[in-house]
Amino acid sequence: MYCYQCGKQVEEDVKFCPYCGAQLNSHDQNNGNGYNPINQNYQGSYQKPDDESSFGYALLSFFIPVVGLVLYLVWSKEYPLRAKSCIKGFIANIVFYVLMFCCIMSGIVGIASQYDDEVHWNHNDFNAVVETVSYE
The missing domain is CATH 1.10.287 (Helix Hairpins)
Known part of the structure; x- marks a missing residue:
């Protein structure tokens, strides 16, 4: 499973992303598309690894x-x-x-x-x- 906020791969049974701390919901709450009905946020994009200030x-x-x-x-x-x-x-x-x-x-x-x-x-x-x- 991938974190909807940072895009990194996380284990299936964790509730929070160990990299960015985002709350990970089950498939019935998240619908697999990054839309979280609990806080009404869409977090579809994530930071690419080669993105940095210049x-x-x-x-x-x-x-x-x-x-x-x-x-x-x-x-x-x-x-x-x-x-x-x-x-x-x-x-x-x-x-x-x-x-x-x-x-x-x-x-x-x-x-x-x-x-x-x-x-x-x-x-x-x-x-x-x-x-x-x-x-x-």
């Missing part, structure tokens, strides 16, 4: 966010830990660009206000001389 995928998702989002969507069911790494890199990229935008805008406003204070614009400085020419 800093490389997070870094790739940080520098190329579209790739990170696509990888997250593709791997969210089969490789949840890798997918989580990808989405973390994607979110870090978004946060980075928002912070950079805020810093640049505050710098521009600071420079503009400092320039305005130093120049002391006077509207009377821009008087124009208009000369009329007669048509003959």
